Amino acid sequence: MPTAIVTGATGILGREIVYELGRHPQEWTTVHALSRSKKDVYPSNIVHNFIDLTADVQEVAKELKDVSADYIFFAAYLLKGSEEDNTKVNGDMLENLFKALEINNAVSHIKRIVLVTGCKQYGVHLGRAKTPMVESDPWLPEPPYPPNFYYRQQRSLHAFSAKHGIEWVVTYPNEVIGFAKGNFMNLAASIGLYAAVHRELGTGGLPFPGGATFYEKFDSLTYSRLHAEFCVWAATAPGAKNQAFNVVNGDVESWSNMWPKLAARYGMTVPGDQFSRPAPDASDVPMADNPPISFLAKALGLQGKTAQSHIEQTIDLAKWSQKPEVQAAWERLAEREGLEKDAFEKATWMFSGFVLGRNFDVIVSMSKARAAGWTGYHDTWESFEKVFDQLESEKILPKAIGRFVGWSMQQ
Incomplete structure (x- = not known):
């Protein structure tokens, strides 16, 4: 054995x-x-x-x-x-x-x-x-x-x-997408906290904090x-x-598909004009001068087509998390719901801003693993929901109050 x-x-x-x-x-x-x-x-x-x-x-x-x-x-x-x-x-x-x-x-x-x-x-x-x-x-x-x-x-x-x-x-x-006791360094915790605090602030909508470009790009998660x-x-x-x-899970996702589901979980909707209205908390940070694809540009026939990548946020999460009104909203929420108070401070706001703000697709092939005999698969949004449930049971997130049903919201 x-x-x-x-x-x-x-x-x-x-x-x-x-x-x-x-x-x-x-x-x-x-x-x-x-x-x-x-x-x-x-x-x-x-x-x-x-x-x-x-x-x-x-x-x-x-x-x-x-x-x-x-x-x-x-x-x-x-x-x-x-x-x-x-x-x-x-x-x-x-x-x-x-x-x-x-x-x-x-x-x-x-x-x-x-x-x-x-x-x-x-x-x-x-x-x-x-x-x-x-x-x-x-x-x-x-x-x-x-x-x-x-x-x-x-x-x-x-x-x-x-x-x-x-x-x-x-x-x-x-x-x-995962959970570990005492470890808030994960994307699920950060976006769940972001949504919960937005509801506490009473804005009625949940704007996507990343950029308009990546909102419609594709991502592969695990x-x-x-x-x-x-x-x-x-x-x-x-x-x-x-x-x-x-x-990776085996599907390919976009935040334009998942973000309305997150909003519904907390009884909100996505603002229809989220990328056309003023964005005073936006940021745009250039990445490496030569993105990795530039190393293969000649072989791929892409010379001159590999521009520098950017991290574009309509709401800079690291700065947003430090706003006095945001922190006060979290303190109220944590006190009322009996949540772990240091979860908000320990969340990885900068990393989450990076993940949501990139302006390029992240598509990861599972063909090699399939050929070797691996058949595992998991729906990415269901993965998030399972981890949100864990975070709620551990008193890191408040209980969900809504759910997403076929592009109509039910509470």
């Missing part, structure tokens, strides 16, 4: 991997959940271990002296202020784990390692990338592009696996539970051996 190690076990992606393994104790006898904090009550086959992978490698090895497994799921992640710092800390964490396993002579047990990364692989944080994004797309050169910690991690994974004869899998999720199911499948699937895979 296989055993597993999951790092980043209290994060949005790692938590779901732990719970997916925990749902099958007859298949996964022992799962070591590694994290720097413990925020959940785990199933019976889960053993939690406190670990700081940024510590000295000898200390990491000491903490892991009684930990070994057949399969490793690496989902640990720390956000730093620059791409250089992100590359150093996240690359070091993975390498520290590898070195600690070597020190403890625990390498011989390992059959396959699943490394969780993301669609930063394609440079979506820098601007428009080629669409659809496929796993064979070339890595961006460093320089002229900034360092990408996913590249460093994958190089380390490939080297470690080749050295010890271990199989590997890499996943590329995008814009994860439900955290679907990603966990994929990881557990990929750990043993013969067709997944030594491969990297995009992992």
Whole structure:
């Protein structure tokens, strides 16, 4: 019966991997959940271990002296202020784990390692990338592009696996829809809080805070539970051996389709003139000088057609969240509904503004995973609704008061 190690076990992606393994104790006898904090009550086959992978490698090895497994799921992640710092800390964490396993002579047990990364692989944080994004797309050169910690991690994974004869899998999720206790760094929490506060302000409408361009563009998102199911499948699937895979829900969505549904959930509608009326809180921020697609412009026949991308917000979320009237509305709402008061402050307003404000499509292909035998799928709006329900039960969002029915609103 296989055993597993999951790092980043209290994060949005790692938590779901732990719970997916925990749902099958007859298949996964022992799962070591590694994290720097413990925020959940785990199933019976889960053993939690406190670990700081940024510590000295000898200390990491000491903490892991009684930990070994057949399969490793690496989902640990720390956000730093620059791409250089992100590359150093996240690359070091993975390498520290590898070195600690070597020190403890625990390498011989390992059959396959699943490394969780993301669609930063394609440079979506820098601007428009080629669409659809496929796993064979070339890595961006460093320089002229900034360092990408996913590249460093994958190089380390490939080297470690080749050295010890271990199989590997890499996943590329995008814009994860999920929930983790005490972790408000997710898009669902931010847009839910935005909608709830707008209702509290009594404006009657829920304007889309991103730009008019992206409102009608297409996006590919990942439900955290679907990603966990994929990881557990990929750990043993013969067709997944030594491969990297995009992992998104399988549909393609637009905010013009989903935003009215969010508004209806909170008893509001979308203002019909939201992009034609004055926008005093708007912002427009240029992204990298040369978007990722420019690296392939000649091969694609697009020379001179790869303009710099922008983050366009009709309501700059980072600035909006700091307005006195907005914060006062949240305080009233949180006090009245018994909500977790620091949820609003900890929400990722800048990241949400980036996600909603890009002026280019983000379309991620699932063809490679399908060809390997993966059949998982999840409707993106249903993913949001399930996470909203979780956020409500944890007292981060107030209860929904409406629902969307066939382009007519019912409360």
